[in-house]
Amino acid sequence: MFSPQGPSVRELVVQAMSSVEHGYDLLAPKFDHTPFRTPEKILDASAEALASRGPFDNGLDVCCGTGAGLEVLERLCQGRVTGVDFSAGMLDQARLAHPGATLVQADVRALEFDAEFDLAVTFGALGHFLPRERPALFAGVYRALRPGGLFAFPVAGSPPLGSVAQWATLGFDVAMRVRNAVWRPPFVMYYRTTTLPPLRDDLMAAGFTVQAVPLTAFGEYGNGSPRLGLILAHR
Numbered sequence: 001m002f003s004p005q006g007p008s009v010r011e012l013v014v015q016a017m018s019s020v021e022h023g024y025d026l027l028a029p030k031f032d033h034t035p036f037r038t039p040e041k042i043l044d045a046s047a048e049a050l051a052s053r054g055p056f057d058n059g060l061d062v063c064c065g066t067g068a069g070l071e072v073l074e075r076l077c078q079g080r081v082t083g084v085d086f087s088a089g090m091l092d093q094a095r096l097a098h099p100g101a102t103l104v105q106a107d108v109r110a111l112e113f114d115a116e117f118d119l120a121v122t123f124g125a126l127g128h129f130l131p132r133e134r135p136a137l138f139a140g141v142y143r144a145l146r147p148g149g150l151f152a153f154p155v156a157g158s159p160p161l162g163s164v165a166q167w168a169t170l171g172f173d174v175a176m177r178v179r180n181a182v183w184r185p186p187f188v189m190y191y192r193t194t195t196l197p198p199l200r201d202d203l204m205a206a207g208f209t210v211q212a213v214p215l216t217a218f219g220e221y222g223n224g225s226p227r228l229g230l231i232l233a234h235r
């Protein structure tokens with residue numbers, strides 16, 4: 001799972017016992033060598049699905065980290081590309097890889113942009129938000145988009161009951177809930193809260209019109225549901 005340039009087990013444990021912000025500050029220099037960085041295959045499939053929905057002028061990457069989504073925006077947007085994240089360490093890495101991007105250190109639960117962007121994306125970060133935090137997050141993205149703007153992000157399909165994938169996400173979430181019950185500060189990262197139905201409901205409550213398309217490069221589960229889809233939420 002981890003390349004030799006990735007973090008050691010000790011570094012990962014220290015990171016996992018920190019707050020989300022500080023944990024990412026610690027992990028930042030090695031983050032791109034971990035499986036937590038959104039893989040190129042997902043970025044490529046997302047960019048491909050979005051290409052025909054442009055052209056886009058300004059783009060926003062919400063929780064940009066080291067810049068996975070900035071890569072996608074730089075391919076699709078003709079105007080300014082902006083990344084926002086609260087980890088200074090992650091933003092330092094993003095700055096090195098994307099010198100042309102505008103990088104903003106902020107908590108995305110209180111975004112302050114107003115009708116500036118045509119395309120917003122987020123990759124690999126929604127599990128950091130409790131369901132009760134999503135209305136503020138989605139309202140901020142809605143405000144940040146121009147009318148007609150698009151908020152897009154990949155979402156994992158529902159693995160069949162009893163499958164390895166289902167047990168893996170369940171095991172991860174149970175471990176995180178136990179960790180957060182006994183240790184402060186909490187490190188919120190849950191997979192099972194970010195399935196399509198509740199995300200769609202919260203996006204619609206924020207005012208978006210929501211559509212989901214399968215990312216066919218990732219195939220389907222035996223029950224016919226796509227392994228990965230792309231949510232397209234229009235302001």
Ligand SMILES: C[S@@+](CC[C@H](N)C(=O)[O-])C[C@H]1O[C@@H](n2cnc3c(N)ncnc32)[C@H](O)[C@@H]1O
Pocket residue numbers: 020021024036037038062063064065066067068069084085086087090106107108109122123124125128
């Ligand atoms: C798993 S990383 C994903 C980074 C990048 N989008 C990617 O796909 O590789 C999650 C990122 O979300 C950021 N993050 C989490 N909660 C945040 C918040 N409330 N405000 C801003 N950034 C946040 C973290 O600092 C981290 O950089």
